[in-house]
Amino acid sequence: EVQLVESGGGLVQPGRSLRLSCTASGFTFSDYAMTWVRQAPGKGLEWVGFIRSSAFGGTTEYAASLKGRFTISRDDSKSIAYLQMNSLKTEDTAVYHCSRPTSGFESRLLDSWGQGTLVAVSS
Amino acid sequence: QSALTQPASVSGSPGQSITISCSGTSSDVGGNDYVSWYQQLPGKAPRVMIYDVNNRPSGVSIRFSASKSGNTASLTISGLQAEDEADYYCTSYTTSSTLVFGTGTKVTVL
Numbered sequence: 001e002v003q004l005v006e007s008g009g010g011l012v013q014p015g016r017s018l019r020l021s022c023t024a025s026g027f028t029f030s031d032y033a034m035t036w037v038r039q040a041p042g043k044g045l046e047w048v049g050f051i052r053s054s055a056f057g058g059t060t061e062y063a064a065s066l067k068g069r070f071t072i073s074r075d076d077s078k079s080i081a082y083l084q085m086n087s088l089k090t091e092d093t094a095v096y097h098c099s100r101p102t103s104g105f106e107s108r109l110l111d112s113w114g115q116g117t118l119v120a121v122s123s
Numbered sequence: 124q125s126a127l128t129q130p131a132s133v134s135g136s137p138g139q140s141i142t143i144s145c146s147g148t149s150s151d152v153g154g155n156d157y158v159s160w161y162q163q164l165p166g167k168a169p170r171v172m173i174y175d176v177n178n179r180p181s182g183v184s185i186r187f188s189a190s191k192s193g194n195t196a197s198l199t200i201s202g203l204q205a206e207d208e209a210d211y212y213c214t215s216y217t218t219s220s221t222l223v224f225g226t227g228t229k230v231t232v233l
Binding site for chain 2: 035037044045046047049050061062063064097106107108109110111113114115116
């Protein structure tokens, strides 16, 4: 059974940084791309970005509005995907989900999801 | 990349059919056949209901169907049931190799 468990969320002040982790199990992590999606309280889903599998260079793509502040990385030896968030703003407050696309190259179909971790940005 | 446009809410009585639209551009919905639909129950993670415009994953009821015409995709739920009450989101792959979500539609079963 595919399991994705996010961690690392919490309360953080504006301008600070936070790193989220997504620990995967139940599948060969290195074969798949990994995606981050967020949902602000009472709002819709927003695609954050994804990282391709190592077979495709582990390259990344990001939502244009977040490029430059957010960085996605992966450690295949630990089956963990990371989301590094810098210069956090109050509007980054959201539940952050990791999800697994069905391929190693792109993020177009997300068939497994974690329950999410809440990030609250506030002074 | 702007969010795809969906109606904020759609409602119907049990047994009726409802349709949710998802409007995009030639850079997303109209530019490929990689439109998906997700159901999100309150407090739960999303679940894919339709992929590649009109394909159902195993386990999804045949009451869910979808189509696309030009820059607009649509999801139809037939024989509406109380368990279908949820938020629904469309997504589309884009020409920039990114993914864009719709604004979301709350489905209410009257």
